[in-house]
Amino acid sequence: MSVLLIAEHNNKDLRPFTLNAATAASQIDADVHAVIIGQNSETAAKKLSELPVIKKVISIEAPHYENFTAENFAPAIVKLAENYSHIICSANTFGKNLMPRVAAHLDTSQVSDIIKVISPDTFLRPIYAGNAFATVKTNDTKKCITIRPTSFEPCESSGGTATIEKGQAGEEFSNTKFIKREEVKSDRPELGTARIVVSGGRGMQSGDNFKLITEVADKLGAAIGASRAAVDAGYISNDHQVGQTGKVVVPDLYIAIGISGAIQHLAGMKESKVIVAINKDGEAPIFSVADYGLEADLFEALPQFMEELNKLNTIQK
Amino acid sequence: MKILVAVKRVIDYNVQIRVKEDGSGVVTDNVKMSTNPPDDNAIEEAVKIKEAGKATEIVAITVGAEKAQETVRKALAVGADKGIHVKTEGVLEPLAVSKIINKIVEKEKPDLVFMGKQAIDDDCNQTGQMLSALLNWPQATFASNIEVKEKSLEVTREIDEGLETVEINIPAIVTCDLRLNEPRYASLPNIMKAKKKPIEEINVSDLGIDITPRVQQLKVEEPPKRKAGIKVANVAELVQKLKNEAKVL
Numbered sequence: 127m128s129v130l131l132i133a134e135h136n137n138k139d140l141r142p143f144t145l146n147a148a149t150a151a152s153q154i155d156a157d158v159h160a161v162i163i164g165q166n167s168e169t170a171a172k173k174l175s176e177l178p179v180i181k182k183v184i185s186i187e188a189p190h191y192e193n194f195t196a197e198n199f200a201p202a203i204v205k206l207a208e209n210y211s212h213i214i215c216s217a218n219t220f221g222k223n224l225m226p227r228v229a230a231h232l233d234t235s236q237v238s239d240i241i242k243v244i245s246p247d248t249f250l251r252p253i254y255a256g257n258a259f260a261t262v263k264t265n266d267t268k269k270c271i272t273i274r275p276t277s278f279e280p281c282e283s284s285g286g287t288a289t290i291e292k293g294q295a296g297e298e299f300s301n302t303k304f305i306k307r308e309e310v311k312s313d314r315p316e317l318g319t320a321r322i323v324v325s326g327g328r329g330m331q332s333g334d335n336f337k338l339i340t341e342v343a344d345k346l347g348a349a350i351g352a353s354r355a356a357v358d359a360g361y362i363s364n365d366h367q368v369g370q371t372g373k374v375v376v377p378d379l380y381i382a383i384g385i386s387g388a389i390q391h392l393a394g395m396k397e398s399k400v401i402v403a404i405n406k407d408g409e410a411p412i413f414s415v416a417d418y419g420l421e422a423d424l425f426e427a428l429p430q431f432m433e434e435l436n437k438l439n440t441i442q443k
Numbered sequence: 444m445k446i447l448v449a450v451k452r453v454i455d456y457n458v459q460i461r462v463k464e465d466g467s468g469v470v471t472d473n474v475k476m477s478t479n480p481p482d483d484n485a486i487e488e489a490v491k492i493k494e495a496g497k498a499t500e501i502v503a504i505t506v507g508a509e510k511a512q513e514t515v516r517k518a519l520a521v522g523a524d525k526g527i528h529v530k531t532e533g534v535l536e537p538l539a540v541s542k543i544i545n546k547i548v549e550k551e552k553p554d555l556v557f558m559g560k561q562a563i564d565d566d567c568n569q570t571g572q573m574l575s576a577l578l579n580w581p582q583a584t585f586a587s588n589i590e591v592k593e594k595s596l597e598v599t600r601e602i603d604e605g606l607e608t609v610e611i612n613i614p615a616i617v618t619c620d621l622r623l624n625e626p627r628y629a630s631l632p633n634i635m636k637a638k639k640k641p642i643e644e645i646n647v648s649d650l651g652i653d654i655t656p657r658v659q660q661l662k663v664e665e666p667p668k669r670k671a672g673i674k675v676a677n678v679a680e681l682v683q684k685l686k687n688e689a690k691v692l
Contacts (some may be wrong), residue, residue, distance in 0.1 A: 140516070147570070150543075161620055195609070196582065196584075197574065197581055197645065217560060217568075218603050219585060219600075219603045220603070222568045222572075222584070223572065223584045223585070224572075225569075225572075226568070226569035226570075226571075226572035226573045227572045227575060227576040228536070228575035228577070229569070229573065229576075230538065230574075230576035230577055231576050232539060232571070233538075234657070235536045235537070235539075235656070235657035235658050236537070236538070236567070236569050236573075237658060238566065238567045239568075248661070252566065252666070253469075253565055253566055253663070254460045254506045254563070254566070255563065257460050257666065258460060258462050258664065258666065259663070259664050259665070259666050260662070260663050260665050261660070261661040261663075261664075262659065262660050262661065263658065263659045264656070264657060264658045264659075265659065266658075269547075272497060276450065299581070300612075301488075301580070301581040301611060301612040301615070302581040302582075302583075302609055302610075302611050302612075303609060303610040304609055305597065305608040305609055305610055305613075306607070307602075307604070307606070307607045308605045308606045308607075308608075309604040309605045310604070310605045310690060317592050318603070322691070331619075339473045346692075353524055354621070357622070358621075358622060361567065364587065364601045364606070364622065365601075365602075365603065365604060365605045370563065370566070370586070370612070371481075371561060371620070371621060373603065378691050379691040379692075380686070380691070383581040385460040389456070389457075389459065390456065390510065390563075394451070399691070400685070400691050401669075401672070402681065402685070403687065408674075413672070415669050415690065416672045417669075417673070418672055418673060418674075418684055418685065418689070419673070419683055420674070420675050420677070420678065421674060422677075422678070427678055428676040430677075430679075431678050431681070433678075434679055434681075434682040436676055437499070437682075437687060438682065443601055
């Protein structure tokens, strides 16, 4: 029995959550192999081979793998699958898009978004936006599993010396054409892995007012999050959304500003270590999960917050 | 062009769910049920495409027990032309649902299949992708914008890093994000009219596919509760607490 990890990367670097998925894979079985599919992705393959939990890397390259299209990736993975009992990937948009396509080809019922490995066939996963946890046991011989990255620590990233083997590329799927990707570039920490997240909601009232959030985030070296309401209203782009259908974050400190705390938002942040809520509605549900709640008008509180932060001289960037 | 839209009946998104004491699942008796929210976006998009003269027929399909039919009826009230209800009892996994819809696609021959990107009950996010695999059709998941072209769709997808645009040739599957559009409400006259629209009922046993669950749900439990927090009086106190008590600054 060995486990096949599907690496997520950008042809140059591994995406950080590949390390979390590697940890989950190693908890299922010590014999973890990783497949990296891309175009000119040698450096990323090399980095993958340096993860000590990976015993072997299979690198598959072809021009039609450049943009990570699931329709191209799935057949290549299915071909490899016969040697493995488990296929593992992160439950982010890459894995969510890809894994079910693999699972259906293998006639396997996928287990999505696990937060704990109980045994090689039994897993814990949140359902109903994290308002219930289900323990599930899969009886399929081949198990397709996506993991919630924030529920697993990243593995060590150096010291490994796995062999890199070339795998065979599959045919191109001609009915899907990649057009473009618009990535929002930022110098701030990534939302999914940041130690501190400052999030704004509908209470921010405009995209302009988000600069109040930006100031605080810059001061704290934090990532910027948002509720769905704020994204829907166009205050900020979709890659900032935290919640059931956005990103799940587990920072040391989550500061929710002008966010009422719908079930769907709480699903994405309530596992944060310390939660602060600033909201003028004292009855807002966000206060039910906040360690520290401040009932105040955010437009008064945020400038004061900046002032107090400036008084502290020990803030680490 | 014909569009098949899949809809699922789930516990309403506003309901705070309760876990059954025996750990066998969540309480669904006497709980408000609705159409899975992004499935409403899928219907809305199909209706908009038809209104723009680019589609001729919309078929709404659901798979489930008797009452699941309410979701098809609602789809008919906002603009679907015909309904299909595949009747099943018991637990249904996304793989089974995709196999069922696959059978219906063979019969109905739609050009496009739309559905929500994820059901808010089991949070699996699988059915659309699985169906595309079974049909070997292109898939555009997490769609926040769709442009209908001659023989293809140009779809903007919401991904973790931002936005991605793909062009997929018809026939194709699209799974819809909540930001794709603003679902309309059914007007009273349309609700009345929808009652006269046909809903074809099909017993799943007649489709000749195995839908036995592969994954056993051993236990459902409440997540660990957070311990109650405190309210602070002002910003200065908040910052002091964060620094000295929580030690996160």
